[in-house]
Amino acid sequence: MTVHDTLARPLRDLRISVTDRCNFRCSYCMPRDIFGSSFVFLSRSDLLTFEEIARAARLFVANGVEKIRLTGGEPLIRRDLERLVEMLAAIDGLRDLTLTTNGSLLTPEKAQSLRAAGLQRITISLDSLDDAVFRAMNDANFPVAAVLEAIDAAATAGLAPVKIDMVVKRRINDDGVPGMARRFRNSGHIVRFIEYMDVGNTNGWRLDDVVSAREIVERIGREWPIEPAEPNYLGEVAERWRYLDGAGEIGVIGSVTRPFCGTCTRARLSAEGEFFTCLFAGRGFDLRGVLRSGTPDQEVLAAIANVWRLRADRYSEIRSEATRGTRKVEMYHIGG
Ligand code: SAM
Ligand code: SF4
Ligand code: SF4
DSSP: OOOBOTTSOBOOEEEEEOOSOOSOOOTTTSOTTTSSTTOOOOOGGGSOOHHHHHHHHHHHHHTTOOEEEEESSOGGGSTTHHHHHHHHHTSTTOOEEEEEEOSTTOOHHHHHHHHHHTOOEEEEEOOOSSHHHHHHHHTSOOOHHHHHHHHHHHHHTTOOSOEEEEEEBTTTTGGGHHHHHHHHTTSSOEEEEEEOOOOSSSSOOOGGGBOOHHHHHHHHHHHSOEEEEOOSSTTOOSEEEEETTSSOEEEEEOTTTSOOGGGOOEEEEOTTOEEESSTTOSOOEEHHHHHTTTOOHHHHHHHHHHHHHTOOOOHHHHOSHHHHTSOOOOHHHHOO
16 A cells, blocks of 8 residues: 655655664764764664564555665664665565665675675765765775775675765865766766755755756766756656766756655654654654554554655755754764
8 A cells, every 4th residue: 555645745765774873974964073982872772673674664665665775874884784684675565675885894795695685786875086085075084995896896796786876065075076977987887966965953064065966967968968867767866867978877866956855755764763754854753662562563554654644844845044943853863
């Protein structure tokens, strides 16, 4: 059964954060001055167990979800993630199972074991090919070369097509946009350029720092002619662009300048089991409380459906001075 919200948007996608921890401190997500050594992360007992996640996922699928993305924090920090992947891959009706990672822990063995457990595809974040810029952006002194190795490992394991996500921030890494496109032309991988967003309340976001989707497309199109391609499915967030010379495609995610709330079919589950209906929501629904109180499946199913039915979120469409000061969940909490 598919449940629709107040704006007739079906529930189709679920992003599951498996941890709030990360070994990077990207300034746009977990700035080190806030997420330093004294920051208190969730304790083990706060986290949903794999069994709880799999049960919730099964009931989301029964409500119409077809696609699940595992995320974090950094999802590969969670031990034995393959066990969860295996449990999710076994859910009847789930068509797509994928994961977003910073690549730092994605060895060839890890990529193979995730694939063997049933992971279908992977997205690896990489903000720059310039080692100094990248090390500064991840603020963990992590080198570009290791992420490039992770991308190769993913492709070799058959987690294809590999998507490579670059958040573009003006004056920080935007001059690397054409270079990133060039590096992955003809590779079979798909680079996606993401507008820097005002998620959470800690990253000091300013509109000035956003490089618009339009500008990104212009900069790439100037070097290699491109044309728009049809979306793969309703609600795809990335606009697809194809190189006219057959070198592949890129994606551009214009969350700020080209909001796509009208077709937003995404639910999010935080590591401690809060169910969010928008990336910019201030609070979520305590699904963990429901899961841990002995509630039968039919009632959990109905609880999920009821939250979705009441959904009216369209933050990116109404973003303004008025929404600026509102309390929002942090990105590391629900994983983008
Ligand atoms: N740690 C993993 C990673 O970095 O791929 C998964 C979680 S991370 C929160 C998911 C994605 O959100 C990453 O691609 C990251 O670049 C993106 N992201 C984080 N903060 C963002 C922001 N303020 N604007 C746009 N994208 C952001
Ligand atoms: Fe970690 Fe990903 Fe956030 Fe960077 S974007 S701090 S890698 S969770
Ligand atoms: Fe979906 Fe909220 Fe983003 Fe709009 S702002 S696209 S409703 S997550």
